Amino acid sequence: MTFDRTRWQRRFDELRAAHHVPGAALAVLVDGEIHELATGVLHRGTGVTVTTDSVFQVGSITKIHTATLVMQLAEQGKLDLDAPVQEILPGFTVADPAASKTITVRQLLSHTSGLTCDFTHDTGRGDDCLAAYVEAARDVALDCPPGTAISYSSVGYNVLGRIVEVLTGQTWDAALQDRLCAPLGLTHTVTLPEDVLRFRAAMGHLGEAGADPDPAPVWNPLPRSAGPYGGVLCATAADVLRLARMHLDGGTAPDGTRVLRAETVAAMQRRETDCPDKWTVDSDGWGLGWTLYDWDGAAGFGHDGATIGQYGFLRVAPEAGVAAVLLTNGGGARRLYSDLFRELLGELAGIRVPAPFGPPSAPLPVVLGERAGTYRREGVEITISERDGVPHLRYAFVDGMAGLAPPIESDLVAVSDDVFAGRADGAFSDDWMPVVFSALKDGTGCVYVGMRATPKAA
Structure with missing residues (x-):
C-alpha cells in the first residue's frame, strides 16, 4: 500500500497539536520501506524543532534490546532459559531464599519471576554499576512467588543486563553497541549522556x-x-523501527546479516503468559520480551516506554508486514498514540487499535465483596474500600518508598465484574487507569495497577 507522506504529515501535525504534545517523531514500515515524519519542538523553552534524526528517551522499549541480547546468548548455547539464574550469577539472591534458587531467565524475560518493578538505585557511573545494582537488590521483597503471576519487573531486566555482562565480558552498553547497533546500523542509538550530546535531543x-x-x-x-x-x-524513531524490522524479518538485517535465528525470533513472539490487565499497555499476553496484542483476531507485538515526560510506542502487525514507532516528549502522548495508530494501522494493516480505556456509559452495579481490603507489595499499599457506597482506591507509597509522592485517591467505576476504572487528578493525567482484580496460582487475591501484581494482605 502506498504511504501518502503529505497526508500523514498533515494528520500528524493536527493530532500532536490537539493533544498538546510539544514534539514527536514517527517512523512507519510499509512494503519494506521506512518512512520518517517529525512534528513540533524538542523543547518548548528553546523552540528547537523536531527532525527525523532527533533522539528521544525510549524508556522501557529498551527491554526489547536487552531481551534480544539475552536471546543471542541463548542460541549460542551460553545460557539455558530454563536454568536458575544462580547458575549464571552464583551470587544472585533475593529476599526470599527459596525463590533465589528457582528464578529462571525465562521468568525474567516474561515478567513472571515475581521480582518487583520500582527499585531505582544509583550505583554510580562506573562500569560496575549493574553488578552493584544486582547486589543492592538482594533485600528487595518479591511482588509474588516466582511463576505464580505476571508482574511487570524492571528489576528483572537489570538482572538480565548483568547476565549479558557476565557472559560477554562487556558492559551492557558496549554489548548493545557491538551486538545490536553495529549489525543493524543503529547509528542514533546511545546510552550515555555524553553521546546524546552529539544529536538533537528531546526534553x-x-x-x-x-x-x-x-x-x-x-x-x-x-x-x-x-x-x-x-x-x-x-x-530516533527509525532506529527503534530497524530493531523491530529485524524481528519482523526473521532475525535478518536488511543487508543479510543474521542477528538472530528465525526460530529464536519466533520463540520471543510466542505466548509465555496471559495478562489479566489487558488495558495498561493494551496487552493480551507476554512473550520473551515482547508485549503481545490481539487486535480482533490479528496477532501483533510491540512495547511501550516512558521516562520523565517522554513516551514511546512500538507496534508490529506481522501479517501485514507493517510496523510503527511513535516517540514523544510530553503532553497527551497516549491520546496521540491512540488516535494516530488507530487511523494509521487501520489503513495500512487493516487492524483496529483499541480505543482509550474507560468506563461504560452506564456504570455496572458491582459489589466489591471480598475484593475490598488491603493489598501490599514492596513499597506500595493499596486499599480498596467503599465510601458512601462507591468503590474507592487509595494507593500509597510505604516502607522504603514512603514520602516518594502523596497517596493517590480515586473513586472506581465498574467496567466488568473484575475490572474497574479509576481517575486521580494530577496523578494519571486525564487517562482512566485500569484497576484489575485477579488471583495468583495459589488462589491468593491480587490487584493490578500499572501492570504490577499486588497480593491481598488483609
Whole structure:
C-alpha cells in the first residue's frame, strides 16, 4: 500500500497539536520501506524543532534490546532459559531464599519471576554499576512467588543486563553497541549522556492534561544502572523501527546479516503468559520480551516506554508486514498514540487499535465483596474500600518508598465484574487507569495497577 507522506504529515501535525504534545517523531514500515515524519519542538523553552534524526528517551522499549541480547546468548548455547539464574550469577539472591534458587531467565524475560518493578538505585557511573545494582537488590521483597503471576519487573531486566555482562565480558552498553547497533546500523542509538550530546535531543515536558506542558526540571534523573530496563537509552524513531524490522524479518538485517535465528525470533513472539490487565499497555499476553496484542483476531507485538515526560510506542502487525514507532516528549502522548495508530494501522494493516480505556456509559452495579481490603507489595499499599457506597482506591507509597509522592485517591467505576476504572487528578493525567482484580496460582487475591501484581494482605 502506498504511504501518502503529505497526508500523514498533515494528520500528524493536527493530532500532536490537539493533544498538546510539544514534539514527536514517527517512523512507519510499509512494503519494506521506512518512512520518517517529525512534528513540533524538542523543547518548548528553546523552540528547537523536531527532525527525523532527533533522539528521544525510549524508556522501557529498551527491554526489547536487552531481551534480544539475552536471546543471542541463548542460541549460542551460553545460557539455558530454563536454568536458575544462580547458575549464571552464583551470587544472585533475593529476599526470599527459596525463590533465589528457582528464578529462571525465562521468568525474567516474561515478567513472571515475581521480582518487583520500582527499585531505582544509583550505583554510580562506573562500569560496575549493574553488578552493584544486582547486589543492592538482594533485600528487595518479591511482588509474588516466582511463576505464580505476571508482574511487570524492571528489576528483572537489570538482572538480565548483568547476565549479558557476565557472559560477554562487556558492559551492557558496549554489548548493545557491538551486538545490536553495529549489525543493524543503529547509528542514533546511545546510552550515555555524553553521546546524546552529539544529536538533537528531546526534553521531557510535564503538566496538567489539556494544556501545553512545561519542560521537566531535569533531562533525565535516572542513573546508568537503569540502562537495561529502560532508563537511559535514546534513539530516533527509525532506529527503534530497524530493531523491530529485524524481528519482523526473521532475525535478518536488511543487508543479510543474521542477528538472530528465525526460530529464536519466533520463540520471543510466542505466548509465555496471559495478562489479566489487558488495558495498561493494551496487552493480551507476554512473550520473551515482547508485549503481545490481539487486535480482533490479528496477532501483533510491540512495547511501550516512558521516562520523565517522554513516551514511546512500538507496534508490529506481522501479517501485514507493517510496523510503527511513535516517540514523544510530553503532553497527551497516549491520546496521540491512540488516535494516530488507530487511523494509521487501520489503513495500512487493516487492524483496529483499541480505543482509550474507560468506563461504560452506564456504570455496572458491582459489589466489591471480598475484593475490598488491603493489598501490599514492596513499597506500595493499596486499599480498596467503599465510601458512601462507591468503590474507592487509595494507593500509597510505604516502607522504603514512603514520602516518594502523596497517596493517590480515586473513586472506581465498574467496567466488568473484575475490572474497574479509576481517575486521580494530577496523578494519571486525564487517562482512566485500569484497576484489575485477579488471583495468583495459589488462589491468593491480587490487584493490578500499572501492570504490577499486588497480593491481598488483609
